[in-house]
Amino acid sequence: MTTRALREPSTTDQHLYATDIPARLDRLPWTRFHTLLVLALGITWLLDGLEVTLAGSVSGALKDSPVLRMSNTEVGLAGGAYIAGAVLGALLFGWLTDRLGRRRLFFVTLALYIGATAATAFSWNLESFLLLRFLTGAGIGGEYTAINSTIQEFTPARFRGWVDLTINGTFWLGAALGALGSVVLLDPALVGGELGWRLCFGIGALLGLFIVPMRLWIPESPRWLMIHNQPQKAERIVAGIERRYRERGIELPPIDRPPLHLHARDPTPLREVFHSLFVDHRRRALVGLTLLSAQAFFYNAIFFTYALVLTDFYAVPSEDVGWYVLPFALGNFCGPLLLGRLFDVVGRRIMISGTYLVSGVLLTLSGYLFQQQLIDVTQQTIAWMVIFFFASAAASSAYLTVAETFPLEIRALAIAVFYAFGTGLGGLLGPTLFGALIETGERSNVLYGYLVGAGLMIAAAWVQARWGAAAERQPLEQVARPLSQVRDRR
Structure with missing residues (x-):
């Protein structure tokens, strides 16, 4: 075994052990194992994209519903309810994920x-x-914390950025699926009406099943096990992965760094969590909060009310909104895919910092053209495609940042805290504000909302350029030292 005790535990001393598990996981070549892991877990973002798109695409049907009779402001409020659930779900399930394990929680949140x-x-x-x-949002918020931490802890360091951004970009495959589903199910010639929007929400449930x-074959994260005093179980999982490589004739590179020396510890108390986040790593906390808040307002404000802009200002029939979501989704998916490497x-x-800056500048320009009525609905859609090609990569990188720059013991809760703070500040306010601005029917009022979103993105670009961490190709344990790592072995 390569996980070994340094000395026997006693009544006065914690159990110390050395492990090279992180180095062994980082040296693995990319194979079918990683691909299947990403597909089984990364589909969470597809589900989120599906839900967000359905909320926007069926907004016209919700307003016409004889049961719900929703106004524009209430459509925005529904978006806010989804975000509120995601915020609280992330906090609750993020805390449980760090305490009870990644695997257990990604089944609970999916259910x-x-x-x-x-x-x-x-x-x-x-x-x-509502x-x-x-x-629904609570389930998705919990998924983000459990899944982000699991994927990062299995992914070799040299692939982590591109993999994380690409997975986040699959949000837009879900958006495209939601758009296509709404086009079919809201078409009066096929289903339409009250039944149509109700069937739309069944798409996500079927996909979830x-x-x-x-996910049944995915093991617990070995990195989580090793810091929760289960090094032998972590060793068995990693050894099993390595055995499959050797059975296929794949030679593993040598381990290129010394083992970690850890001590067994109880679950991290909340007091230590917040001290680590906001005292020991306060600069990183500022960066993470700024990036997530800016992108949350930028995205949720615009995308949750996307259909309202099309129907109220460009007279697009509600049943045709899905056709305009498809090119928008394509630009968003291609951004992380092509820029991620x-x-x-x-x-x-x-x-x-570059993708945040470009996104803010382009939104300012397109907002002005919208306010001056210099572009039609096709040109507006093209403008949003270009803007969100960069914004999608920027938003995905915000999740990457908070997931990789904090200690392993608090990674899921760190994701949850910054997701909650950022999404709460940007996501709850955005849809409600934009819904009210669109309700006025004045393009100038909508422009003011665009300028706020653009300003936040530009400010976030400055914060990242000044204080962002250079975490590329670095092992997670070097980017952020584990709380359980032994500092002095004398």
Whole structure:
């Protein structure tokens, strides 16, 4: 075994042990194992994209519904309820993920999502719809914390940036699926009406049921096990992965760094969590909070009310909104896919700040053209495609930043805290504000909202350029020292 005790535990001394598990995971070549892991777990972002798109694409049908009769402001409020659920779900399940394990929680959160989104199809009034959207968001928020930490802890360091951005970009495959589903199900010639929007919410539930068996083979994160005093179990999992490589004739590179020396410890108390986040790593906390807040306002404000802009200012029929979401989704997916590799090669600091800056500047320009009525609906869609090509990479990099720059013991909760703070500040305010601005029918008022979003992105670019961490190609344990790592072995 390569995980070994340094000395026997005693009544006065904690158990110390050495492990090279992180180095062994980072040296692995990319194979089918990593691909299947990413597919089984990364589909969370697809589900989120599906839910967000459905909320926007069916907004016209929700307003026309004889049961719900929602106004523009209430459509924005529904978006806010989803975000509120995601915020609280992330905090609760993030805390549980660090205490109980990654694997256990990504089944719990998936079950909550499936049940809540299926129940949304049976909403009987506005209040029930808002509650079920809240619970759906809670499931997705919990998924983010459990899944982000698991994927990062299995992914070799040299691939981490590109993999993380690409996975986050699959949000937009879900957006495209939601758009296509809404086009079909809202078409009066096919389904349409009250039944159409209800069936739309069944798409996510069916997809979620398909995901469950895909996750059954995924083991617990060895990195989580090694810091929770289960080094032998972590060793068995890593040895099993390495054995499959050797059985296929794949030679493993030599281990290129010394083992970590860790001590067994109890679950991290919340007091130590917040001291680590906001005292020991306060500069990183500022960067993470700024990046997530800016992108949350930018995205949620615009995308949750995307359909309202099309219907209210460009007279696009509500059943045709999905056709305009498809090119928008394509630009968003291609951004992380095509730019993601540069985050590992050029570096985090340059690429993150650059994509945030470009996004803010382009939104300012397109907002002015919109306000002056200088572009039609096709040109507006093209403008949003270009803007969000860069913004999607920027938003994905925000999740990458908070997931890789804090200690292993608090990684899931760190993701949750900054996701909650950022999304709460930017995501709750954004949809409600933009819904109210669109309700006025004045393009100038909508422009003011765009300028706020652009300003936040530009400010975040400056913060990242000044204080962002250069984490590219670095092992997670070097980017942020584990709390359980032995500092002095004398």
